[in-house]
Amino acid sequence: MTVRFVMVGGFLGAGKTTTLVRLARSYQSKGQRIGIVTNDQAHDLVDTNTFRAQGLAVEEVPGACFCCRFDDLVGRVGSLQTSERPDVILAEPVGSCTDLVATVIQPLKDLYGGRFEVAPYAVLFKPSHGIRILKNQAAGGFSPKAAYIFKKQLEEADAIVINRIDELAAPQIDELVRLVSSQYPDTPVLRASATTGAGFDALAELLDQKGAFGRKILDIDYDTYAEGEAELGWLNATARLTSDKPFDLDALLTAILTDLADACRALGGEVAHLKLIGMDDASAFAVGNLISSDTAPKLSLPSGLKPQEAELIVNARVAIDPVVLETEVKRAVATQCAKLGVIAEFRTSQSLRPGRPVPTHRYAAAKQ
Ligand SMILES: Nc1nc2c(ncn2[C@@H]2O[C@H](COP(=O)(O)OP(=O)(O)O)[C@@H](O)[C@H]2O)c(=O)[nH]1
Ligand SMILES: [Mg+2]
Secondary structure (H helix, E strand, O other), rough: OOOOEEEEOOOOOOOOOHHHHHHHHHHHHOOOEEEEEEEEEOOOOOOHHHHHOOOEEEEEEEEOOOOOOHHHHHHHHHHHHHHHHHOOOOOOOOOOOOOOHHHHHHHHHHHHHOOEEOOOOEEOOHHHHHHHHHHOOOHHHHHHHHHHHHHHHHHHOOOEEEOHHHHOHHHHHHHHHHHHHHHOOOOEEOOOOOOOOOOOOHHHHHHHOOOOOOOOOOOHHHHHHHHHHHEEEEEEEEEEOOOOHHHHHHHHHOOOOHHHHHHHHHHHEEEHHHHHHHOOOOEEEEEEEEEOOOOOOOOEEOOOOOOOOEEEEEEEEOOOOOEEEEEEEHHHHHHHHHHOOOOEEEEEEEEOOOOOOOOOOOOOOOOO
16 A cells, blocks of 8 residues: 655745644544654764654654665655554654755655555745845845755745744745745745644645656755855753752743843854753653754644653754854853752753765756
């Protein structure tokens, strides 16, 4: 039996995880079984835990992007097929990855056509950085090479989905559609909000289409791509939080995000995405996010929890030296925990610059 493979792309913090949770619920409401595959350059993913905490079956491909871990991707999907017998696989690639049509979609169609039916490739547009990048305003706070990745992600899309329309006024949305359409004239542009669900009927309809999709092979310079990706500092860490009295988990996550945002701003490093998940021992959880240096931290999934013990996972992607980022994360967590009488004991910590992407397969032309 073939399984529908739905991958949704987009830059760091564009709304992929939120979108996939919403799509998962929509497929489930139609009686379809789903499985999710997450992906990151490092281990201990906030996203994996965010999906799992919401009762969704998830496997992860850590350590490099799907394109460089293609066989792992197929293997993880195979595990989900055994355990979940899904009708639909939802896949979330790393938000700094591009060239996915040539390295993931085409190989899946060509080598595993009997197993997978690949959906059109939708890419989410992140307004907070995207408007500045498409208007060539100082690369949206990033370097021109990181902005290059952002643009390439949109170029290979079968459809560009302007996300977060709930935060924009109607004339701003219209202007944004014109901006995107003028630079990607052959690509349909959808308007959506992963938070409210606006535009999701159209997105679901698009993803159900069959035909000549996933065929836009990029003309891409891997040196620029690799250098752009390597400009981002990456930090994944886990910590055990303990206190002799109940503490406000939501307030703690917000305080850590605010502290880190201030620190990154002072260091001059644009935030691509900071995300935190705090989980108590009964699997209740809170998620906090910051998606750029000029937007406010947000508790995207508040918990109302007052635990005495919790697990904290921090995933940070910021345009600064990863060693500095790691130091700042540990300082911010310790400082904000101390204010609430909480002791933070770091268990794991991985900081890195993403390595040069070396895809397992790369199709120079579309075969399927
Ligand atoms: N207001 C608003 N926030 C959103 C929307 N989609 C995602 N977010 C928030 O943006 C942040 C990043 O979203 P996430 O799904 O983790 O992005 P990802 O990095 O692409 O997976 C989270 O705080 C989400 O709650 C949206 O449509 N509207
Ligand atoms: Mg995500």
